[in-house]
Amino acid sequence: MPALTPRQRFLKERQRKQNLTFAVTGAVMAALALLSVLVLSGLVLVPFGNDFSKATKYASAGTIPCPAGDATPVAAASIKVQVLNTTSRQGLASEATNMLTAAGYTPLEAGNSSPEYAGTVEIDAGPAAVNDAYTVARFFPKSKVVLTEATDKTVSVLLGTFYDGPLSADEIKRISESAETIASPDGCLALSDEDAARATAQSGAQSGAQSGAQSGQSGN
Numbered sequence: 001m002p003a004l005t006p007r008q009r010f011l012k013e014r015q016r017k018q019n020l021t022f023a024v025t026g027a028v029m030a031a032l033a034l035l036s037v038l039v040l041s042g043l044v045l046v047p048f049g050n051d052f053s054k055a056t057k058y059a060s061a062g063t064i065p066c067p068a069g070d071a072t073p074v075a076a077a078s079i080k081v082q083v084l085n086t087t088s089r090q091g092l093a094s095e096a097t098n099m100l101t102a103a104g105y106t107p108l109e110a111g112n113s114s115p116e117y118a119g120t121v122e123i124d125a126g127p128a129a130v131n132d133a134y135t136v137a138r139f140f141p142k143s144k145v146v147l148t149e150a151t152d153k154t155v156s157v158l159l160g161t162f163y164d165g166p167l168s169a170d171e172i173k174r175i176s177e178s179a180e181t182i183a184s185p186d187g188c189l190a191l192s193d194e195d196a197a198r199a200t201a202q203s204g205a206q207s208g209a210q211s212g213a214q215s216g217q218s219g220n
Contacts, residue, residue, distance in 0.1 A: 060189075062148075065189060068131055068200050069131070076176070079105060081105060081155040082154060084158050085110070085111070102172050108154075113158060116160065120142040120164075121143035121163055123137050123158070125145065125148060127191060140157065
């Protein structure tokens with residue numbers, strides 16, 4: 001082959017550098033595009049600014065919901081609650097029902113349920129009764145509130161294997177008179193905007209009804 005002239009060598013070297021630059025740039029762009037797809041799909045988490053890649057997870061049936069709104073206790077008289085004994089120990093549901101009655105509630109008739117709940121106390125409620133459930137849960141230490149698909153306002157208290165029995169009269173009185181905001185338990189999931197609005201609307205209506213009843217009594 002004839003020897004290349006200086007100009008030909010210059011042009012050939014420039015072409016080689018351009019090809020290398022284009023190849024590297026293309027590879028980097030392809031890698032960034034792949035990484036973006038993986039991040040947006042949630043398969044890869046970036047160590048910062050990661051919120052955009054996370055879909056908000058709301059409470060659903062079977063999970064532990066957070067209380068809605070300011071989560072102040074709901075008026076006892078407006079809560080529809082039923083205590084169910086899931087164990088073979090007789091009389092637990094009746095004792096717990098009597099405890100709630102002493103606290104100002106008007107519970108439904110106590111009953112039994114199966115299978116046995118292998119815990120302390122599970123309190124089931126639909127989205128509209130979440131704050132009601134947390135209000136009742138104050139009388140059952142170590143209980144947990146579980147969201148259901150129920151559309152009504154019934155709160156079901158399932159007494160489990162490790163339930164120790166009702167509180168003392170002093171504890172019942174202390175809790176009944178407390179207006180402290182109900183704290184959210186660890187690991188709870190927020191209600192969706194629709195469910196939260198339903199829960200707070202119900203709580204507000206109940207509080208208004210209670211205030212109205214108290215005002216009426218004061219005027220008599």
